[in-house]
Amino acid sequence: MGKVLTKLTLVLAAILLLDNVVLLNKSQLSASIAKNQLIVNDVTGLNPIPVAMVIKPKTELEITDAIMATSGPISIGGARFSMGGQIAYPNSLHLDMREYNQIIHLDPANKEITVQPGITWREIQQAIDPHDLSVKIMQDFNNFTVGGSLSVNAHGRFTRAGPIINSVKSLRIALANGRVYQASRTDNPQLFRAAIGGYGGIGVITEATLSLTDNVVIERSTRSMHFVDYLDYFKTKVLGDPTIVLNNALLYPPTFEDVLDINWRTTNKPLTNNQRLKTYNPDIRWKPMLVDMVSRFDLLKRLRHNLIDPALFNKPAVVTRNFETSYDLREFGFVSDADSTMALREYFVPLDSFEVFVMKMRQVFIRHNVNVLNVSIRYSPRDRESLLAWARDDMLSFVIIYRQRKDEDSLQRVSTWSRELIDSAVGTGGSYYLPFQKHASRESFFRSYPRAGEYFAFKKRVDPDNRFNNMLLDQYQPDADATADPSPTAAPGSNIGWRPYAYPGVPYYAHPAYQVTGWRPVPMQPRRP
Numbered sequence: 001m002g003k004v005l006t007k008l009t010l011v012l013a014a015i016l017l018l019d020n021v022v023l024l025n026k027s028q029l030s031a032s033i034a035k036n037q038l039i040v041n042d043v044t045g046l047n048p049i050p051v052a053m054v055i056k057p058k059t060e061l062e063i064t065d066a067i068m069a070t071s072g073p074i075s076i077g078g079a080r081f082s083m084g085g086q087i088a089y090p091n092s093l094h095l096d097m098r099e100y101n102q103i104i105h106l107d108p109a110n111k112e113i114t115v116q117p118g119i120t121w122r123e124i125q126q127a128i129d130p131h132d133l134s135v136k137i138m139q140d141f142n143n144f145t146v147g148g149s150l151s152v153n154a155h156g157r158f159t160r161a162g163p164i165i166n167s168v169k170s171l172r173i174a175l176a177n178g179r180v181y182q183a184s185r186t187d188n189p190q191l192f193r194a195a196i197g198g199y200g201g202i203g204v205i206t207e208a209t210l211s212l213t214d215n216v217v218i219e220r221s222t223r224s225m226h227f228v229d230y231l232d233y234f235k236t237k238v239l240g241d242p243t244i245v246l247n248n249a250l251l252y253p254p255t256f257e258d259v260l261d262i263n264w265r266t267t268n269k270p271l272t273n274n275q276r277l278k279t280y281n282p283d284i285r286w287k288p289m290l291v292d293m294v295s296r297f298d299l300l301k302r303l304r305h306n307l308i309d310p311a312l313f314n315k316p317a318v319v320t321r322n323f324e325t326s327y328d329l330r331e332f333g334f335v336s337d338a339d340s341t342m343a344l345r346e347y348f349v350p351l352d353s354f355e356v357f358v359m360k361m362r363q364v365f366i367r368h369n370v371n372v373l374n375v376s377i378r379y380s381p382r383d384r385e386s387l388l389a390w391a392r393d394d395m396l397s398f399v400i401i402y403r404q405r406k407d408e409d410s411l412q413r414v415s416t417w418s419r420e421l422i423d424s425a426v427g428t429g430g431s432y433y434l435p436f437q438k439h440a441s442r443e444s445f446f447r448s449y450p451r452a453g454e455y456f457a458f459k460k461r462v463d464p465d466n467r468f469n470n471m472l473l474d475q476y477q478p479d480a481d482a483t484a485d486p487s488p489t490a491a492p493g494s495n496i497g498w499r500p501y502a503y504p505g506v507p508y509y510a511h512p513a514y515q516v517t518g519w520r521p522v523p524m525q526p527r528r529p
C-alpha cells in the first residue's frame with residue numbers, strides 16, 4: 001500500500017510539474033509577445049503595424065495549414081518595399097514569405113521558370129544568367145520578391161513590355177478555403193486576373209511560372225531636350241524603334257524642365273564591361289552618401305544634372321541585359337532614419353496629357369517645396385487583363401523619388417501635394433500606383449481603378465470572411481466605414497482565432513467543408529521533381 005501511495009504521489013507530482021511547465025511556457029510566451037509586440041513595418045519605417053503572429057512558411061502545406069488552423073485576418077509580406085500598409089493588418093497572422101524562395105523548375109529550352117514567390121529577382125538572375133536568359137519584366141532594382149511584384153503588377157523600363165502580368169504563364173494560389181488552385185489564362189482565368197495586381201487580397205500565391213527572354217547585348221544612347229519636345233521625340237524615335245529594349249527619361253529637379261532620354265538598343269558591338277551581373281559591395285559607401293547629399297541640397301541636384309549625369313551617361317556602354325537590370329537598391333541606399341525617409345510616388349497619364357501633367361506637377365512641387373530627388377518617365381501599353389490594372393490606356397508614368405520628414409505636419413503636407421497630383425493624373429484619364437502611401441480619396445481610387453468593384457466582388461466570393469486583408473484593401477473595400485480605424489491596440493494573439501483541427505486523417509485542404517464550386521483544385525503533393 002505504501003509503495004502504491006508513493007508511486008501515485010510521484011505520478012501526481014510529475015503531472016503537476018508538467019502542468020506548471022506548460023503554464024510557465026504559455027505565460028512566458030504571452031509575456032514575450034506583449035513585450036516585443038510583433039511589428040511589421042516597411043522600408044520607410046512609416047507604417048508600424050502590430051500583428052498577432054508571424055510565420056515564415058517553407059512549404060505550400062505550411063501555408064494551407066496556417067490558413068486552416070486560424071479564423072482571423074491574414075496578411076502577407078514579401079521584401080516589404082510597399083510603403084502604405086499593404087503588407088500588414090493589425091492582429092493578423094502575418095505570412096513572411098521571404099524564406100519560401102526556391103526555384104522549382106528552370107526550363108531553358110522553353111525559356112520559362114517556376115519559382116516560389118519569396119524568391120527575389122536577384123536570386124533568379126543568378127540562376128538564369130549562366131543559361132544566357134533574362135527576366136522578361138521586373139522593376140528597376142532586383143531586391144523585390146516575385147510574390148510582391150506579382151501582387152502589385154509591377155513594371156520596369158522594358159519599352160513595350162507593360163506590366164508583369166504579360167510575363168506570367170500560370171500561378172498556384174492558396175485560397176481562404178485552404179485549397180490550392182491553378183490560375184492562368186485558360187485555368188480559372190478570373191482568379192489569374194484578380195490575383196495579379198491583387199495586393200494579397202485574393203489568396204497566397206504559392207508558385208509562379210514566368211516566361212524568360214534572351215540575355216541580349218545592349219548599347220546605351222542618350223538625348224537631352226526640353227520637356228515640351230519630349231512627347232514627339234518619344235512617339236517618333238522611341239516607340240517605333242523595335243531595337244530599343246530599355247527606355248526611360250529623367251526629368252531633372254529642381255527646375256523640372258530638362259529631360260534626358262536614355263535608350264538601350266540591341267547591338268552586335270563588343271561589350272565595354274564583361275561583368276555578367278552587378279555585384280553589391282557593402283564597403284562602397286560613396287553612392288549612398290551621394291544619394292543622401294543630393295537629397296539634402298538643391299545645389300547638388302543641379303550639379304548632378306549638369307556635371308555628374310553627363311559624365312556618367314556620355315561614356316560608351318555596351319553591356320548585357322542582365323547586367324543593366326541587376327541594380328541592387330542597397331548600393332544606392334534607401335535613406336530612412338528616425339526623422340526623415342525617402343519615399344516614392346507614381347502617376348500614370350495618357351500620352352497626350354504628358355505636357356499638361358508635367359506643368360501641373362512642376363507647380364505642385366514648387367508650391368509645396370517638395371524635396372524631389374528623381375523623376376523617371378516610362379511607357380506602359382494598356383493592360384487589358386488584371387482587374388486592378390493601373391494602365392487602362394497606353395500611359396506614360398512618372399516615378400518620383402522624394403525625401404520627406406516624419407513629423408505630423410510633414411506627413412500632412414505630403415498628403416496634400418500627393419492628393420493634388422492624384423487628382424491631376426485622374427483628371428487626365430490616368431491613375432496612380434497603389435504600392436505607396438495611401439492618400440487617395442475613395443473617389444480617386446475608384447476612378448483610377450474602375451474595375452475595383454469587380455475585384456472586391458470576386459474577393460467576396462473566394463474570401464467571404466475577408467481573411468486576406470491589409471491596410472490598403474481595408475481602406476478602399478466597399479463595406480469600409482471611411483472613418484473607422486482597425487484597432488492596433490488589441491492584445492497580441494487575440495485576433496488570430498486558432499481553431500482545433502477537427503478532421504483527423506483528412507488534410508485541411510481536402511475537407512469538403514471548404515469548396516469553391518466549379519473549380520478544380522490542383523494536387524498538393526507530389527510536386528514536380
Ligand SMILES: Cc1cc2nc3c(=O)[nH]c(=O)nc-3n(C[C@H](O)[C@H](O)[C@H](O)COP(=O)(O)OP(=O)(O)OC[C@H]3O[C@@H](n4cnc5c(N)ncnc54)[C@H](O)[C@@H]3O)c2cc1C
Nearest residue numbers: 078079080081082139140145147148151154155199200205
Ligand atoms: C526604391 C523602390 C523602387 C521601386 N521601383 C519600382 C519599379 O521600378 N516598378 C514598379 O512597378 N514598382 C516599383 N516599386 C514598387 C515595388 O514594385 C512594390 O512595392 C513591390 O510590391 C515590392 O515588392 P516586395 O517584394 O517588397 O513586396 P511587398 O511590398 O512585401 O508586398 C507587396 C504586396 O504583395 C503582397 N504579397 C507579397 N507576397 C505575396 C504572395 N506570395 N501572395 C500574395 N500576395 C503577396 C503583399 O501582401 C502586398 O500587398 C519600387 C519601390 C521602391 C521602394
